[in-house]
Amino acid sequence: MPVSATNSKLIYEALKACDVKIMSALPETWLVHLIRMADEDPDVTLVRLAKEEEGIGISAGAHLAGVNSALLMQNHGFLAAINPIVSLALLYKIPLLMLISYRGYMGEKDPWQTQGGLATEPILRALNIPTWQLTSANDIFHRLKDAQTLAHASLQPVAVLLTRELMWEE
Amino acid sequence: MLRLDALQAIYPELEDRIVVTIMGAVAAELYSLGHRPNFFYLEHAMGLASSMGLGIALSMPEHRVIVIDGDGSLLMNLGTLSTMARYKPGNLLHIVFDNESLLSVGGFPTATTSGTNLAGIARFSGVPCVKEADTIQSLQESVSEALKTNTLTTIVSKVEAISPNSFHIDLTLLENRFQFWRSLQVMHNQSKT
Numbered sequence: 001m002p003v004s005a006t007n008s009k010l011i012y013e014a015l016k017a018c019d020v021k022i023m024s025a026l027p028e029t030w031l032v033h034l035i036r037m038a039d040e041d042p043d044v045t046l047v048r049l050a051k052e053e054e055g056i057g058i059s060a061g062a063h064l065a066g067v068n069s070a071l072l073m074q075n076h077g078f079l080a081a082i083n084p085i086v087s088l089a090l091l092y093k094i095p096l097l098m099l100i101s102y103r104g105y106m107g108e109k110d111p112w113q114t115q116g117g118l119a120t121e122p123i124l125r126a127l128n129i130p131t132w133q134l135t136s137a138n139d140i141f142h143r144l145k146d147a148q149t150l151a152h153a154s155l156q157p158v159a160v161l162l163t164r165e166l167m168w169e170e
Numbered sequence: 171m172l173r174l175d176a177l178q179a180i181y182p183e184l185e186d187r188i189v190v191t192i193m194g195a196v197a198a199e200l201y202s203l204g205h206r207p208n209f210f211y212l213e214h215a216m217g218l219a220s221s222m223g224l225g226i227a228l229s230m231p232e233h234r235v236i237v238i239d240g241d242g243s244l245l246m247n248l249g250t251l252s253t254m255a256r257y258k259p260g261n262l263l264h265i266v267f268d269n270e271s272l273l274s275v276g277g278f279p280t281a282t283t284s285g286t287n288l289a290g291i292a293r294f295s296g297v298p299c300v301k302e303a304d305t306i307q308s309l310q311e312s313v314s315e316a317l318k319t320n321t322l323t324t325i326v327s328k329v330e331a332i333s334p335n336s337f338h339i340d341l342t343l344l345e346n347r348f349q350f351w352r353s354l355q356v357m358h359n360q361s362k363t
Contacts, residue, residue: 022228045228048256050249057218061225064210064351066358069225088215092347
């Protein structure tokens, strides 16, 4: 599978360095290695969701209970979770660390991903959610740490977009 | 059964535990019985009270978490039953008051009036213990039994669709959020010592 195992591992290690203990996820091709690593890690609880909305509630609960969490989601999953992002995370000032695979953008061959790709950044901007793009392996560690730091300081969601350049090897 | 009477009957079990409720009548009535810093009223994000409860239960396995849900909310997030059942946190108790109505937004009937059975859905989602408790006594018994065992339990209780006198809660959303967070921190630290 041309999903980058090396960069997935770097992302996973960066999440561990952020002391993330709960990861919620819905399977998505670009996230397979991350989900597998979370599943095999005895120190991390992987919560496999039925729908991404639930992940916002789970992360909110974890935060209020003092535990760091991260959400692994496709951008279409992010789109599916807009209401709880607004009416739970933003309304109640809950920090979220959302790792979003950026499907449907430059280089995308699957036509069905393209509308979501076009909508992702405008919607993040409309919600005023600070967003990093991860395009290079060198940025992974500090950008994930910085994203979490801002989320906790501002008590609001942040997004890290996992781009094709980083996740796909072809 | 009136929801207020049901809440009053189980209040002693709720008092010192982590409680997450849905919005509307449940929140207003629990608040009217006596607010506690360990009570969180999710005033929006319909359907996610149980997901929040799951997040707390997984994060604080040494504490009991009680979610008070409703038929309208649960129907908006049925996937939560399969997710809870998948991880089966034994410290999570999920109570669903089914008044067969979207009471706080005009009283329109929910699908539980036309045959949808929430206890049945919970059971077949894999929730290990599911009870139907439609009287005060059976609810009290089911709650205290669930709190004694270490088994994820969903209790579905039919209640009348009667609104509280007021939906007002004299607590801002953020006040409730930070108070609850502090209170969980204290519980967490106490259990460490």
